[in-house]
Amino acid sequence: MRILIVGGGTGGTILGNNLARRLSDEIRNGMVRLTMLSASDKHMYQPGLLYVAFGQMMPDQLYRDQASLLEPGISFHVDPVTEFHLDQNHVKTKSGKIYEYDILAIATGARIVPQEVPGMSEGAENFYTEEGAVSLHKRLMEFQGGTVAMVVSIPHKCPVAPVEAMFLLHDFFKARGIRDKVKLRYHYPVNHVHATANVARWAKPEFDKAGIEYETLFNVKEVDPVKKIVYSEEGTQCKYDLLIAIPPHRGMETVEENKLGQGGWIPTDRFKLTMNGHDNVYVIGDATNIPVSKTGSAAHFEAEVVAENIASVIKTGIPVRQYDGKVYCFIEAGYDRATYNAFDYVNLPDLKPPSKSIHWFKMAYNQMYWTTVRGLL
């Protein structure tokens, strides 16, 4: 039985390590071969980028060698897939190699495409890449006063990140002693300050208390970096001195080039996590088109379900459970407070009041992540 995992991010790594443990005997006696292909020899802790933007983490703290995170039973190769031949159960890689499989798991993630919004690449900062987070931090440190505007594109990874960034901006400028010289403006694409009703109900009065202005139903259309104005599809505009954009996202190029899904999002059964029409192809994390948050948390819980099911199918012939839509996300409410958002397909998030203890747990989790991807937590 050949299991091939394409992608070495959060989902792919948890899936690989979980499978390697569950199938250790089968791997040892040669019944199962577990292979992972990735585009990089490094693994990035992406939630750390927000902290880099505010000078609370250094970029080198975000990385580990991917090979160091993997169980010995996984055959790991830095050789990204260029061609998917799902009807023939094989993929072709950049180096020209062919990898055949019986079970394929696609965990290729998502990428930012600021270039899809005219002027965004030139006119806006972001914290979705290392380069972007470092640049934003420099701009924030140099900022002496004026309007800092946040705009949010759809779709995007980590739906709570824009809210967290606003609270961190408030505390950042307070700490620098210039909060009274900074106008914070938040622009959001739907009718409320967050897409999730309970998060919006909590965040709106918190914004009011912090003096953060907001405009809803603002979908970014264009940025004019010369005039420093951002325009919405709905016909409104905002003049800014520093613009922070949550850029639009797409699935990876290889997914689009192989026509696996429009926008790079692969049509996936939201319960079984199999690709529609391909029962031996699983899809997890940002690469799916299922209507849950594009976050490491969703990838984590999806990976555990897929690992249990693949192992069970190999051992007993049938899967054991379905993905229930579970997601758990911390929400930083400033420098020293946080809450969390936990929900699934049935249960609405029930937000707790922010506390210092949840913030410090998030700080600890920033380190504990490395045990999560090893499949230990």
Add this chain to the structure above:
Amino acid sequence: MSESRIVDARNTFCPGPLMELIANVKLAGVGDVLELLSTDEGSAADVPEWVHKIGYELLGSEKVEGVWHIKVRKTK
């Protein structure tokens, strides 16, 4: 030629039905019709408000067996 597509956002809370609709609208062509399926009661008011503000066409909104079916045409 315009197309029709279903956006199945039933039983989802984050990023939620309107976000799913907007993400799909961005991938659709001008003239395409999108039918949002939502179990979120807020969609009944939120989606028409957005459609009106952005200037698209609301083709219909009805609740069938607990599910809102909201049809929108992308007009520009």
